[in-house]
Amino acid sequence: MSSVVSAALVRSAIFLMFWVALIGFSFSALLVGCVAAGSATWVSLRLLPPTPQRVRLGALVLLLPRFLWQSLLAGWDVARRAFDPRLPLRPGFVAFRSAHAPGHLRNTFATISSLMPGTLPCGEDGNDIIFHCLDVGQPILEQLAAEEKALAHVLDEGTGDG
């Protein structure tokens, strides 16, 4: 089976399960769901063609507590600054040299880092990702490098069969 066909089957099955979870299980809803899942699969194959990239599920599960903890810290960081009468912000831009080439892996990293404390990706400059930071006094580059390293264990570029 070609990789596109197998990717299409897997993705449409996931979209359909998502539909059932959101809408509930009934015959008439399932008819609409099949059309929706089919369209979603078509769009996803156009926007994100299957690549020989493998997600290590075990490593992903290990990353989850870290991700949730970072989300908690991020929310707390914002709340602390928002409620502080002095409004302690030192906003600025930081360029982070990503170890990943432009593409899927780097985009995933940028998306995850947008949920991390104090960082928001807002552009690229060559090999650098430009981050907007709430407080440039924080050790942002070290923090980002640690996140990137943690994520590299989950996404395995160029090996495996998708």
Next chain:
Amino acid sequence: MSQLLDLWSIVAVSAGVFFFLAGTVGLLRFPDTLTRLHALTKADNLGLGLVVLGLLPRVSSPLAGLKLVCVWLLVLLAGAIASQLIARTAHRSGPKA
């Protein structure tokens, strides 16, 4: 046991409401587009997550629980992507209030 679950719901949903409030206060007080984006994405994602976690023990069926988690994941994904798109545009068009 059910009292413990009630207590969990009260604590988690209240914490969720606190972070929604924090996100809104940040939206009003922070000085520009980019800092406001920080406030909205981070605090509101966490707030919604806590509300979902608080409601999970109260759902009538596992499917309803799955639905809550799916809604959270969709909002998380949409928030992360939309905030990046807005941030890119704001960064390109220069600093404005």
